[in-house]
Amino acid sequence: MATESAGPSSSTTETKKDKKPIAIITIGMAGAGKSTFVQRLNSYLHSLEPPSPPYILNLDPAVTYVPYEPNIDIRDTVNYQEVMKQYNLGPNGGILTALNLFTTKFDQVLSLVEQRADSVDYVVLDTPGQIEIFTWSASGAIITDAIASSLPTVVAYVIDTPRTTAPATFMSNMLYACSILYKTKLPFILVFNKTDVQPHNFAVEWMTDFEEFQAALAAHGGTRDSEGEPTYMNSLMNSMSLVLDEFYKNLKAVGVSSVTGDGFKEFLEAVAGSREEYEKDYLPELEEARAQREKILQDAKDDSMTRVLKDLAIDREKNPAGALADRWEDDDEEDDADDEGELDIIDRSEERGPGEYIDVTRARRHDREDINWPRPG
Numbered sequence: 516m517a518t519e520s521a522g523p524s525s526s527t528t529e530t531k532k533d534k535k536p537i538a539i540i541t542i543g544m545a546g547a548g549k550s551t552f553v554q555r556l557n558s559y560l561h562s563l564e565p566p567s568p569p570y571i572l573n574l575d576p577a578v579t580y581v582p583y584e585p586n587i588d589i590r591d592t593v594n595y596q597e598v599m600k601q602y603n604l605g606p607n608g609g610i611l612t613a614l615n616l617f618t619t620k621f622d623q624v625l626s627l628v629e630q631r632a633d634s635v636d637y638v639v640l641d642t643p644g645q646i647e648i649f650t651w652s653a654s655g656a657i658i659t660d661a662i663a664s665s666l667p668t669v670v671a672y673v674i675d676t677p678r679t680t681a682p683a684t685f686m687s688n689m690l691y692a693c694s695i696l697y698k699t700k701l702p703f704i705l706v707f708n709k710t711d712v713q714p715h716n717f718a719v720e721w722m723t724d725f726e727e728f729q730a731a732l733a734a735h736g737g738t739r740d741s742e743g744e745p746t747y748m749n750s751l752m753n754s755m756s757l758v759l760d761e762f763y764k765n766l767k768a769v770g771v772s773s774v775t776g777d778g779f780k781e782f783l784e785a786v787a788g789s790r791e792e793y794e795k796d797y798l799p800e801l802e803e804a805r806a807q808r809e810k811i812l813q814d815a816k817d818d819s820m821t822r823v824l825k826d827l828a829i830d831r832e833k834n835p836a837g838a839l840a841d842r843w844e845d846d847d848e849e850d851d852a853d854d855e856g857e858l859d860i861i862d863r864s865e866e867r868g869p870g871e872y873i874d875v876t877r878a879r880r881h882d883r884e885d886i887n888w889p890r891p892g
């Protein structure tokens with residue numbers, strides 16, 4: 516691929532020292548091309564002048580092959596096949612449980628990402644193929660919130676353009692995107708992928724010109740019943756397209772081909788715009804929510820402390836000799852210090868560890884005492 520000049524967010528315009536990297540969470544239906552997109556984005560960023568290699572996280576425990584070299588790979592931490600066997604789960608339950616287990620260690624992932632904050636411009640997350648496992652699970656929400664609290668974050672919603680040319684499919688895809696936007700409230704980019712097979716201008720027209728979409732809807736079969744009246748589905752889609760018209764105003768849309776590399780410059784421009792959006796809209800809300808959470812936590816702590824001190828005073832009054840026994844065991848403190856040093860997440864770029872799985876089978880039997888996976892809830 517030809518060497519590109521530095522994109523809008525690369526080091527020419529962003530000083531690594533004063534700008535945090537931006538996190539790109541790649542979400543999309545199975546087969547939309549997420550992994551190929553991440554791979555192309557990776558090679559595009561490497562080809563910039565100067566190169567801007569991203570820090571990549573693979574969060575799909577079930578994927579057999581990823582076309583890029585992730586820095587952190589969920590498969591190094593959780594053995595999805597073992598999780599399925601161990602907890603007697605099917606494929607989707609296995610993926611969800613593996614993601615839940617990984618999420619319990621996500622603070623370690625964050626600290627590894629933060630260590631790289633000075634040297635990378637982009638942190639890219641590839642998510643499981645089963646979109647709902649990430650978008651509608653508690654662990655997906657925890658991971659998204661954790662990343663978004665720590666770095667400017669944007670969601671890249673990858674769409675299989677050739678498969679979305681029918682108005683009804685297009686609309687259901689947009690409704691799904693809409694639900695993710697309102698759930699995460701993060702800056703959002705619609706990435707129309709596979710434009711080498713199907714250019715995405717039809718989608719841009721439908722998003723910008725409501726009447727064009729109505730005409731496409733009317734031209735599609737099944738919109739009128741035998742008496743020539745609009746069908747229920749047709750009326751529903753008409754009303755929903757009006758709702759979506761409002762939603763499109765909050766979105767950026769770009770067309771890319773993950774095969775040829777077309778459109779990646781525009782994608783990075785959209786990402787740069789999203790950073791501003793994150794700082795202007797998302798960050799103030801986040802800080803307010805965080806301050807509120809901290810206040811609630813502090814109030815609860817103060818309340819508990821007051822009650823503990825009160826109980827303690829009563830106890831000491833009744834039993835003055837017992838107060839002498841109120842000491843921490845030295846051993847406990849040592850154990851705590853050991854726990855803090857434990858590190859289970861592997862950064863592949865620092866330490867190669869093929870086969871370094873955390874074997875949940877053994878972990879449950881306590882062969883490895885440093886790892887204590889919780890039971891999936």
Ligand SMILES: Nc1nc2c(ncn2[C@@H]2O[C@H](COP(=O)(O)OP(=O)(O)OP(=O)(O)O)[C@@H](O)[C@H]2O)c(=O)[nH]1
Pocket residue numbers: 543544545546547548549550551552578643644645708709710711712771772773774775
């Ligand atoms: N023509 C064309 N094919 C693409 C493009 N991007 C991805 N593909 C193909 O689409 C198929 C699915 O791509 P993946 O990257 O595996 O899709 P995914 O969304 O990661 O799939 P899951 O792992 O199921 O989530 C593969 O056969 C890719 O080669 C593209 O831009 N153009």
